[in-house]
Amino acid sequence: MKLRSTAFGVTGAALAILFLFPLLWSAWASTRTPTGFGLENYRRLFTSDNGIRVEHVVNSLTVCALTVGGTLLVATLGGYAFGRFTFPGKNALFLLTLAILMVPYATILIALYVLLEWIGLQDSLLGLSLVLIMFQLPFSIFMMRNAFEAIPKELEESALIDGCTSFGALTRIMLHAVRPGLITVGLFAFLTSWSEFFAPLILLNSTSKFTVMLAVVNMRTASFGAIDYAALEAGVTFMAVPCLLLFLVLQRSYVRGFMSGALRG
Amino acid sequence: MTLLAPARPTVLPSAPPRRKRNKQWIGALYAAPTAFVVGMFFVVPLGLVVWMSLHHWPLLGAPTLNAPENYAGLGDDELLRTAVWFTLKYTVVVTVLLFALSFGLALMVQHRRRGVGLLRTAFFLPAAVGFASASLLFLGLLSDEIGPVNDLLAGDAYVSWTSGSPNTALGSAVVLVLWRFAGFNMLILLTGLQAIPLDVYEAARLDGATRFQIFRRITVPLMRPTIALVLTLMITGSLLAFDQFWILTRGGPDNSTTSLVMVIYREAFIELDLGSAAAISVVLLGVLVVFNAIQLGVLRRRSQ
Known part of the structure; x- marks a missing residue:
């Protein structure tokens, strides 16, 4: 038994290091300069011709806010x-909403590109957000339906008897009861919209509309000469840190919501 | 699979019929935003992609009907044929390795003991990073310029992992995907593992079953729905691979790692031929829908 638990400890630690290493390396590499450590790479990330501009950050935050x-x-x-x-x-x-999962979104983005042009939302952050909301719906609706179903009926009925409308009952009582579900859905929507690459690549054309993710990838794909790897890792760290922090803070409710809600079916 | 909501009366039995009808309308009203988003941004594009595939549809300019030319043209597309084979090969490799790794991790962390919480977090953490960011991370990690991997593995010999040869390029992408998705799939498998009642194991142990017998005869059969879900996610995800190749290998060397979705992108925005891109999409879509339907059907029959 002792031997087995030692083996478990050693394997576990080794695997954990393997999984954490790339993240730690990226942060380390992003602060390495030829002479030691510093924020030199981040300065290049934000000032070079292909780098991130303030407007890209604003675009990303706008898309995140609209999508969440x-x-x-x-x-x-x-x-x-x-x-x-x-x-x-x-x-x-309900089935139609879940069917979104069955139809891989890469296959309908071509059509969405044309559709958004027709309704005047091509190359627009609002159009991108609407598409991202649609991709989030199967998971989110499933999650929230389960959350609402789990609330005891008496809670809602007592509110209705007290003269609340169904909307009053929703805002005053039910919303509080489904908060863990809301956190999971919101976190998922944020992580997706902040890091999504393929949808913005197709739906946004002009560099001034780029999200941060597009701008960072552009540093790799638009460079015909040498790639500035160090600045690239600075970009990766800049993109990853908000996601990692948010995930660590909300981990409990995220994992609980994930396990109880999304996969019950 | 309890996907459908049980139809149960949500109104008190004594409520008068009119109130019930009213309540129906209110329910439909709450569902209206969902119906709008799903209709406008899912159902309409779904029809539109089929419609587009029947037309000569340039990126700029008016479309003209040309069916079935877009579909007929797919057969002669050399790049498409390479991409189909490559995508299938990639899907098999990733699904087998990713499933083995995820299941191994899930078994490892399924029981509460010291340090398990930390391990779960460590394995899952890469999933919180966006996939495109993860691809860029590995681009640096595997680069000769600043990455440590070459120093560790290749010694003095210069190897370009991401573009040196078709095999190392594929290998780089596979390692990236394993790192990024193992924890996520581990979490799903863990949910399935923890749904198995402990007394089933207890009974088997009392009957003298070995660990391996318990795993084969109890764990795997009871996990079947979860395993099917995870495999479906892996296969669908791999058939649609884009980010990892677009960023890490750029489809190279010599188009050897060009995936199907990359070909769709290329047809649409480099060849400026949306009709052909739509035709490839429709075929891919059809294959995936049939595949998912079979999967669901098998799952239903087995769980009954």
């Missing part, structure tokens, strides 16, 4: 509808 806000709004209302009401076409709409 939009996903939370649509998924809360939708989850409430699917979890608490019966209405014509309910099952059909």
Whole structure:
């Protein structure tokens, strides 16, 4: 038994180091300069011709805010509808929403590119956000429906008897009860919209509309000469740190929500 | 699979019918935003991609009907043929390795003991980083210029892992995907493992079953739905690979690591031929939908 637990400890530690090493290396490499350590690479990241500009950060934050806000709004209302009401076409709409998972999004982005042009949202952050919200919906609706279903019926009924409308019951009582679900859905929407690459690559054309992710990848793909690897790792670290921090802070509710909600089916 | 909401009355039995009908409308109203987003940005594009595939559809300019030319043209596309083979090969390699690694990790951290929480976090952490960022990270990590890998593995010999030869390029992408996705799949498998009641193991142990027998006869059969879900995610994800090759290998050397989705992108935005891109999309879509439907069907039958 002693031997087995030592073996477990050694293997576990070795694997953990292997998994953490690239992240730590990237942070380390991003601060390495020819003469020691410093923020030289980050300065190049933000000032070189192909690097990140303030407008890219603003674009990214705009897309994140629109996507997280939009996903939370649509998924809360939708989850409430699917979890608490019966209405014509309910099952059909629910299955259709889940079908988004079955249809890989890379295959419909060509069509979305044309569609957004028709409705005047081509090369627009709003158009990109709407598409990202759609991609988030299967997971989010499923999650929120389960969260609303899990609330004891008495809680809602007591509010309705007290004279609340269903919307009043939702905002005053139910929202509080589904908070873990909201955190998971919001976190997922943020992580996706902050780091998404393929959708913005297709839907945004002009460099001034680029998100940070596009701008950083552009440093690699647009450079015909030597790649500035150190600045690239600075870009990777800049992109990764918000995600890692947010994940570590919200890990508990994220993993709990993930396990109880999304995979119950 | 309990995907469908159980149809249960959400109104008190004594409620008058009119109130019930009212409530139906309110429910539909709450679902309206979902219906709009799903309809406008999923159903319409789905129809549109089929429609586009029947046309000569230049990036700029008016489309004209040319069916079935886009589909007929796919057969002669040399790059497409290479990409299909490469994508299939990549899918098999990644699915086998990623599944073995994820399952191994899940078994390792399934019981609560000291340090398990830390291990789970460590394995999952790469999944919090965006995939494109992870690809750039590995580009640096594997580079000769600043990466430590060459110093450790190749000694003085210069090896370009990401573009030296088709095999090292593929290998680089596979290692990247293993690192980025093993923890995520471990978490899903862990959910399945923990849903198996402990007394089932207990009973088997009392009957004198060995560890291996328990694993083969109890763990694997009871995990079947979760395993199917994980395999579906892996296969679908691999068939749609883009970021890792676009960023890490740029499809090279000599187009040897050009994936299917890269060909779609190339047709649309480099050849400026949206019709052909749509046709490839439709074929890929059809294959995946059929594959997923079979998978779901098998899953349903087995779980009944």
